[in-house]
Amino acid sequence: MIGVSKLYCGTVEPSDVLRYGRKSKALPSHLLQFSEDKRPVIVWNVTRACNLSCLHCYASATAGKAPDELSPEEALVLVRSLTGYGAPVILFSGGEPLMRPDIFRLIGEAVNGGSRAVLSTNGLLLDARTTARLAGIGLSYVGISLDGLEERHDAMRGRPGAFGEALRAVDTALDAGLKVGLRLTLTKSNLHDLEGVFDLMAARRIPRACFYHLVDTGAGANLADEFLSHAETRVAVSRIADLTRKMFENGLRPEILTVDNHADGPFLCLKMRSEGRDADADRALELLRLNGGSSSGNGIGCVSWNGDVHPDQFWRSVVLGNIRERPFPAIWNDPSDRLLAALRDKKSHLTGRCRECRHLEICGGGLRARAAHATGDDWAPDPACYLTDAEIGREGATLAAGIWRSGHWHDYAQIQAEGLAAPPAGSLGDHQGLQPGLPPLPSRSPGLTRARRAGPGRSG
Numbered sequence: 001m002i003g004v005s006k007l008y009c010g011t012v013e014p015s016d017v018l019r020y021g022r023k024s025k026a027l028p029s030h031l032l033q034f035s036e037d038k039r040p041v042i043v044w045n046v047t048r049a050c051n052l053s054c055l056h057c058y059a060s061a062t063a064g065k066a067p068d069e070l071s072p073e074e075a076l077v078l079v080r081s082l083t084g085y086g087a088p089v090i091l092f093s094g095g096e097p098l099m100r101p102d103i104f105r106l107i108g109e110a111v112n113g114g115s116r117a118v119l120s121t122n123g124l125l126l127d128a129r130t131t132a133r134l135a136g137i138g139l140s141y142v143g144i145s146l147d148g149l150e151e152r153h154d155a156m157r158g159r160p161g162a163f164g165e166a167l168r169a170v171d172t173a174l175d176a177g178l179k180v181g182l183r184l185t186l187t188k189s190n191l192h193d194l195e196g197v198f199d200l201m202a203a204r205r206i207p208r209a210c211f212y213h214l215v216d217t218g219a220g221a222n223l224a225d226e227f228l229s230h231a232e233t234r235v236a237v238s239r240i241a242d243l244t245r246k247m248f249e250n251g252l253r254p255e256i257l258t259v260d261n262h263a264d265g266p267f268l269c270l271k272m273r274s275e276g277r278d279a280d281a282d283r284a285l286e287l288l289r290l291n292g293g294s295s296s297g298n299g300i301g302c303v304s305w306n307g308d309v310h311p312d313q314f315w316r317s318v319v320l321g322n323i324r325e326r327p328f329p330a331i332w333n334d335p336s337d338r339l340l341a342a343l344r345d346k347k348s349h350l351t352g353r354c355r356e357c358r359h360l361e362i363c364g365g366g367l368r369a370r371a372a373h374a375t376g377d378d379w380a381p382d383p384a385c386y387l388t389d390a391e392i393g394r395e396g397a398t399l400a401a402g403i404w405r406s407g408h409w410h411d412y413a414q415i416q417a418e419g420l421a422a423p424p425a426g427s428l429g430d431h432q433g434l435q436p437g438l439p440p441l442p443s444r445s446p447g448l449t450r451a452r453r454a455g456p457g458r459s460g
């Protein structure tokens with residue numbers, strides 16, 4: 001997660017983090033991403049059942065629950081094992097987690113065990129009674145999905161009226177005193193809705209929003225035409241930062257985050273430098289160092305509805321073990337698991353531009369699930385990294401990572417050119433090209449080589 005409001009609007013100082021000794025149990029929730037002990041935040045997909053069938057669902061949810069879903073007794077054993085292990089946060093997700101009849105008991109158990117419980121929901125089942133119950137058992141936060149303004153949200157969610165229902169859920173949860181945030185997955189279709197979504201946040205005083213970069217796993221793999229190009233991603237992240245700052249200038253202080261593309265961190269630093277804000281960029285850099293970048297298999301983990309443990313919620317092709325066979329801590333701390341060991345020592349394994357990147361320390365090498373899925377190599381560069389070779393300190397390189405879009409690789413030189421081009425008329429306004437004086441593009445390679453080097457871990 002990249003804290004746009006923290007980094008770009010200066011809501012947090014490095015000293016705020018250090019004051020708590022960087023211990024996950026001591027840190028307030030908004031500073032957890034800077035913890036040193038890296039007890040994992042656990043995304044627990046408690047059920048595969050869902051009352052919607054969203055086009056971008058990474059979990060490929062279904063109408064009914066999976067036949068091998070954990071029983072209430074097994075789920076209780078799991079939540080106790082997670083709290084006993086010291087998971088600072090358990091994120092109850094799905095499917096639609098509120099379709100699990102014992103969800104309140106599981107959340108209550110997490111809270112009683114000392115973990116923060118947060119809920120990720122489409123909001124359809126979030127009525128006044130349910131929100132009051134969730135507030136009563138100590139739920140810390142509810143994230144409600146919103147994929148744009150009305151037309152786009154309903155289309156993405158496959159249900160007319162879903163937008164109004166989601167907003168009703170937001171209002172109901174706010175009324176119940178719950179901390180509420182929006183969750184929006186960035187696509188080509190909703191880029192033009194960003195301003196409207198921020199307006200909506202301001203009007204309703206919604207205190208938090210997470211903007212997710214689309215990941216091509218689960219149903220998201222079928223959305224090739226909805227992936228943002230590198231140029232569009234730059235525009236989107238820059239626009240989110242600008243809209244966040246506008247809210248602050250208007251006296252609001254929302255927490256705004258981006259998720260699943262850690263290149264956003266160095267990008268924001270470069271943006272600040274391009275705006276003459278070097279001191280702010282230095283402060284942001286220090287915070288990013290304390291965060292350390294992407295942490296699949298270390299600072300974040302995932303448990304599926306059937307008890308399978310994954311390095312994160314997107315890397316479902318990798319199963320580290322199943323909690324029916326071994327408790328979570330035994331799986332997570334298994335010294336013989338080569339992938340887990342490698343994920344905790346990524347610098348030694350990453351290849352290509354990530355290995356050479358000057359931002360590796362603060363980015364962590366991007367999202368490994370995306371790289372593995374796109375290339376078959378767990379350690380290949382993240383193809384969604386949109387920073388130019390010059391921006392990552394790799395000037396003069398003639399070979400670079402490409403990107404897998406619409407069924408074929410796009411040459412990186414082409415992407416660079418695209419990234420430097422002005423936006424089409426009538427699109428998202430000013431394109432925040434960060435380095436107008438970039439050196440000439442590297443010579444175009446005859447063909448992009450797909451990384452096929454066998455990594456020390458495993459794929460699939």
Ligand code: SF4
Nearest residue numbers: 354357363365366385
């Ligand atoms: S090249 Fe790799 S390490 Fe560098 S910013 Fe991009 S994804 Fe991160």
